[in-house]
Amino acid sequence: MGPTTHTFDRVFGSDSLTKQVYEEGAKEIALSALGGINSSIFAYGQTGSGKTYTMTGITEYAIADVYNYMDMHKEREFVLKFSGMEIYNEAVRDLLRSDSAPLRLLDDPEKGTVVERLAEITLKDRNHLHALLSICEAERKVGETFLNETSSRSHQILRLTIESSAREYERSENASILVSQMHFVDLAGSERVSQTLSAGARLKEGCHISLLTLGTVIRKLSKGRHGHIPFRDSKLTRILQNSLGGNARTAMICTMSPARSHVDQSRNTLLFGSCAQEVTTNPKVNVWMSNKALVKQPQREMVGRMESEFNKSLAPNFITYDVVSIMKEKDLRIAKMNQEIKELTRQYELAQHNWVESIQQSTGDEQVLRMDECPIFHSSQLANPCFLDLVPRTHSFSKDFGRPSARSFNKQYPQQFAENPEDNFLLDENLDQDNFLLDENPEDNFLLDVGTVGPDPYECLDWNAQMADSKSEDDCKEVRCIEVEELRMDRKVEAPLSLPGPEKKIGHLPLREVMNEDAVTSPTKGPTEATNGDVATSLMKVSKEAMNEDAVSSPQKRSKKVMHEEAVSFPENRAQDLSDVNAEYVYDDLKQRIQSMQNAISCLISFSPSEEAPRYSDAYMFRSRRPTLVRSRSCGAVLVTIPPTGFEDFPRSPERPQKINSAPRFSVNDEYFSRKDSQKSLKSFYTEAQNSNKSDSELDAFAGLNEAKNSSNKRSDDMVQRAVHNMNDARDNNVNEIGLDEQEGSLQPASNRLSKFEKQRGEIIELWDACNVPLVHRTYFFLLFKGDPSDSVYMEVEFRRLSLLKDTFSHGASMVDKSGTLTKASSTKALDQERKMLCRKMHKFTKIQRKRLYQKWGIKLNSKQRSLQLAYRLWKDTKDMDHIWNSAALVASLVGFENPSQVCRSIFGVGFLSLKESHKSSIWKHSFPSLS
Numbered sequence: 001m002g003p004t005t006h007t008f009d010r011v012f013g014s015d016s017l018t019k020q021v022y023e024e025g026a027k028e029i030a031l032s033a034l035g036g037i038n039s040s041i042f043a044y045g046q047t048g049s050g051k052t053y054t055m056t057g058i059t060e061y062a063i064a065d066v067y068n069y070m071d072m073h074k075e076r077e078f079v080l081k082f083s084g085m086e087i088y089n090e091a092v093r094d095l096l097r098s099d100s101a102p103l104r105l106l107d108d109p110e111k112g113t114v115v116e117r118l119a120e121i122t123l124k125d126r127n128h129l130h131a132l133l134s135i136c137e138a139e140r141k142v143g144e145t146f147l148n149e150t151s152s153r154s155h156q157i158l159r160l161t162i163e164s165s166a167r168e169y170e171r172s173e174n175a176s177i178l179v180s181q182m183h184f185v186d187l188a189g190s191e192r193v194s195q196t197l198s199a200g201a202r203l204k205e206g207c208h209i210s211l212l213t214l215g216t217v218i219r220k221l222s223k224g225r226h227g228h229i230p231f232r233d234s235k236l237t238r239i240l241q242n243s244l245g246g247n248a249r250t251a252m253i254c255t256m257s258p259a260r261s262h263v264d265q266s267r268n269t270l271l272f273g274s275c276a277q278e279v280t281t282n283p284k285v286n287v288w289m290s291n292k293a294l295v296k297q298p299q300r301e302m303v304g305r306m307e308s309e310f311n312k313s314l315a316p317n318f319i320t321y322d323v324v325s326i327m328k329e330k331d332l333r334i335a336k337m338n339q340e341i342k343e344l345t346r347q348y349e350l351a352q353h354n355w356v357e358s359i360q361q362s363t364g365d366e367q368v369l370r371m372d373e374c375p376i377f378h379s380s381q382l383a384n385p386c387f388l389d390l391v392p393r394t395h396s397f398s399k400d401f402g403r404p405s406a407r408s409f410n411k412q413y414p415q416q417f418a419e420n421p422e423d424n425f426l427l428d429e430n431l432d433q434d435n436f437l438l439d440e441n442p443e444d445n446f447l448l449d450v451g452t453v454g455p456d457p458y459e460c461l462d463w464n465a466q467m468a469d470s471k472s473e474d475d476c477k478e479v480r481c482i483e484v485e486e487l488r489m490d491r492k493v494e495a496p497l498s499l500p501g502p503e504k505k506i507g508h509l510p511l512r513e514v515m516n517e518d519a520v521t522s523p524t525k526g527p528t529e530a531t532n533g534d535v536a537t538s539l540m541k542v543s544k545e546a547m548n549e550d551a552v553s554s555p556q557k558r559s560k561k562v563m564h565e566e567a568v569s570f571p572e573n574r575a576q577d578l579s580d581v582n583a584e585y586v587y588d589d590l591k592q593r594i595q596s597m598q599n600a601i602s603c604l605i606s607f608s609p610s611e612e613a614p615r616y617s618d619a620y621m622f623r624s625r626r627p628t629l630v631r632s633r634s635c636g637a638v639l640v641t642i643p644p645t646g647f648e649d650f651p652r653s654p655e656r657p658q659k660i661n662s663a664p665r666f667s668v669n670d671e672y673f674s675r676k677d678s679q680k681s682l683k684s685f686y687t688e689a690q691n692s693n694k695s696d697s698e699l700d701a702f703a704g705l706n707e708a709k710n711s712s713n714k715r716s717d718d719m720v721q722r723a724v725h726n727m728n729d730a731r732d733n734n735v736n737e738i739g740l741d742e743q744e745g746s747l748q749p750a751s752n753r754l755s756k757f758e759k760q761r762g763e764i765i766e767l768w769d770a771c772n773v774p775l776v777h778r779t780y781f782f783l784l785f786k787g788d789p790s791d792s793v794y795m796e797v798e799f800r801r802l803s804l805l806k807d808t809f810s811h812g813a814s815m816v817d818k819s820g821t822l823t824k825a826s827s828t829k830a831l832d833q834e835r836k837m838l839c840r841k842m843h844k845f846t847k848i849q850r851k852r853l854y855q856k857w858g859i860k861l862n863s864k865q866r867s868l869q870l871a872y873r874l875w876k877d878t879k880d881m882d883h884i885w886n887s888a889a890l891v892a893s894l895v896g897f898e899n900p901s902q903v904c905r906s907i908f909g910v911g912f913l914s915l916k917e918s919h920k921s922s923i924w925k926h927s928f929p930s931l932s
């Protein structure tokens with residue numbers, strides 16, 4: 001048929017060694033996979049021409065080279081995965097799972113065609129790979145034996161996936177992993193194409209489809225990528241689509257028999273090889289972003305968002321407009337409201353006085369006394385604290401005519417109860433949150449023990465906290481007290497029956513339940529309060545009910561609303577009005593007006609010059625509403641004592657005029673506490689910061705959450721200087737600046753509270769120093785030092801605990817001095833143990849504080865990445881290992897890691913010590929290019 005010329009890259013004779021074929025024909029391409037480029041080595045040829053023989057050798061050599069390369073490049077990390085499959089009769093079989101059913105092919109948008117459920121074994125070492133190769137070979141042979149074939153009728157595809165990365169890629173901003181696949185494809189004998197084509201009976205058998213499609217694909221590809229390339233027409237071409245014409249470097253080894261009888265097959269093979277020679281592929285380096293790198297981008301955005309929010313919340317600190325005039329205006333309004341409250345309170349007391357008088361007149365003092373002695377609380381239920389717990393603290397029934405008891409109300413109007421936001425807050429999670437002191441951490445009862453000395457810090461707990469602390473205990477106390485009464489008064493009096501007129505109606509109401517409710521809704525009452533006054537108050541309530549009924553049932557009387565309005569609108573007539581049966585509405589109205597006034601004041605003092613920073617003020621208002629709600633609604637006996645004295649309670653009353661400069665005063669140095677000089681007090685820090693050249697950069701770096709550095713260095717400087725200035729203000733207790741003095745008369749309580757707050761803060765700082773309180777612990781107080789009244793209890797507790805700690809230390813020292821019997825070592829050990837114990841307790845407490853702060857900051861507890869990111873940013877430009885250690889400690893505390901070293905490990909992949917030791921090594925240099 002005449003000579004035909006074909007050109008190939010290499011031609012090997014029959015005396016060529018497989019090694020030579022590999023070295024000259026396949027090695028370069030195969031090892032491209034180590035650089036992230038897919039590679040494929042095909043063997044094509046007729047049966048018995050040496051495909052399997054050659055591919056086995058090439059695979060061996062390639063694997064050896066891969067492992068040699070890995071050995072020579074220890075700075076990189078490699079992960080090898082191996083899988084083997086066989087395609088026979090368009091069925092894909094996993095060679096590593098002998099019993100596997102044919103595998104399906106799936107289209108993955110990123111990876112292309114993938115074989116579903118194909119085993120991919122991560123290799124331990126080269127022996128492991130050899131073992132797997134043997135398994136594949138054996139498995140393929142088993143199939144051939146089963147088919148009673150002496151030659152390969154199937155295609156074998158061995159795939160080695162190589163993932164390589166720099167060992168310290170985790171630390172790199174551009175962290176990436178190279179992922180490539182190395183394919184070794186031993187095709188079925190090529191003669192089968194022509195055979196099957198000629199022998200139609202075998203068309204549906206063997207590998208003809210794949211080979212036929214392979215040939216078509218190669219032919220089309222060799223002519224350029226014009227038209228449709230039928231990759232999807234066979235499993236083989238579908239799986240190897242990349243290798244054939246896409247993202248891969250491919251070597252096609254064509255084997256031929258020198259026998260004259262095989263000249264046709266040899267010619268076909270040459271034609272196939274010629275076509276394949278023309279095919280161009282489009283190999284690329286396959287760079288995958290590491291998981292961390294992938295996470296980093298959105299994480300960075302998230303951090304940025306959080307930081308900007310955080311900065312916004314701090315905005316008042318850096319706002320430059322005239323806060324003095326705004327504060328003055330607010331102070332004036334507050335002063336005016338205080339005056340109004342005083343007047344209302346006076347009216348309120350008078351109303352109550354008249355009301356009591358009217359009750360006494362209508363029932364007689366004797367009756368009251370008899371009621372007082374009534375053992376009406378004889379109830380096993382009442383003595384059951386569980387029952388008490390189950391009764392929600394409803395307190396908004398003062399205007400519900402014929403109100404049922406708390407229990408029956410809930411049964412009858414569950415919806416209404418659920419919809420009442422005032423009631424809901426009693427059930428919300430804040431209860432748990434504030435309940436921690438007793439419930440979540442039994443060990444924190446230690447704090448309560450401390451609290452038995454000096455003024456009770458819990459007087460300034462918000463209402464929920466009081467409820468949480470006292471709900472079971474105080475209720476029990478109250479019940480106990482009642483039980484005492486019961487024992488003392490051993491006779492029953494049908495009290496309601498003795499009430500005149502309409503009272504008899506209400507007398508049908510189970511007075512016990514009314515009393516129960518009173519007991520339940522007066523959690524703040526101590527045992528001594530549940531005496532005659534309580535019962536008298538309960539009686540008043542009963543009478544009130546009766547009056548309500550009366551009012552409703554007497555259309556001749558003026559409407560309640562009118563009476564109510566008149567009583568409020570015309571105070572000069574209040575004497576007459578209050579003596580009326582509708583005096584209760586004046587009473588209620590006054591309460592409500594006082595309450596709304598208090599709320600308004602809360603509004604005013606929760607200074608929010610920027611609408612962008614509503615969080616604190618909102619939270620503040622929410623909290624500040626609680627005491628007034630409780631006191632104004634449910635506890636008549638307690639109610640009388642609230643205003644105006646309630647305003648002077650530190651820090652319960654919400655009308656403290658918040659000093660603008662004081663609120664965020666400590667914000668800038670929040671992170672600065674994580675510096676190595678952990679024992680440094682705030683004062684010394686700020687003094688030093690002010691005099692130090694490093695204040696600009698380091699303060700800012702430690703502020704961390706502050707984007708000021710990135711956005712504007714100049715602004716950052718201003719911020720820091722302002723913060724320092726503020727700190728000095730605090731130290732000098734200079735309240736003149738915001739014009740408080742002008743309102744001194746009316747704002748004296750608030751000023752007192754401010755000064756008390758600042759004094760307490762100073763004391764705590766001194767105690768920290770005195771007790772060598774660790775840095776991490778101090779950091780929990782950054783935001784608590786903002787002066788939010790609702791935080792004052794924590795300051796109080798901290799102060800007491802530290803006082804105790806200090807006393808304990810000094811006491812321990814003096815014991816050593818006095819006794820003289822203890823050796824220094826033993827006493828030191830005892831002190832150490834004691835200190836450890838206290839530290840444990842402190843740690844427990846601070847964990848809770850941390851949780852609380854998280855909630856306050858809006859930080860999710862699982863935001864480890866954010867903190868680590870922050871740490872990385874803090875460390876990026878530092879050479880100071882102490883600095884790293886301290887900030888790692890801070891981050892560890894924030895993210896809940898056990899120790900700072902764990903933080904280092906998370907960021908660098910090595911612990912702190914390794915990090916320190918390796919700071920001159922490539923790891924360090926890589927991580928901190930500025931150092932290298």
Ligand SMILES: Nc1ncnc2c1ncn2[C@@H]1O[C@H](COP(=O)(O)OP(=O)(O)OP(=O)(O)O)[C@@H](O)[C@H]1O
Nearest residue numbers: 046047048049050051052053054150151152188189
């Ligand atoms: N280069 C070589 N040197 C020595 N022997 C070889 C060489 N190539 C192949 N052989 C031998 O020829 C025989 C057939 O080789 P091999 O099985 O590799 O052919 P094949 O193309 O894979 O055939 P099939 O398609 O039927 O599987 C084997 O016994 C093998 O040992």
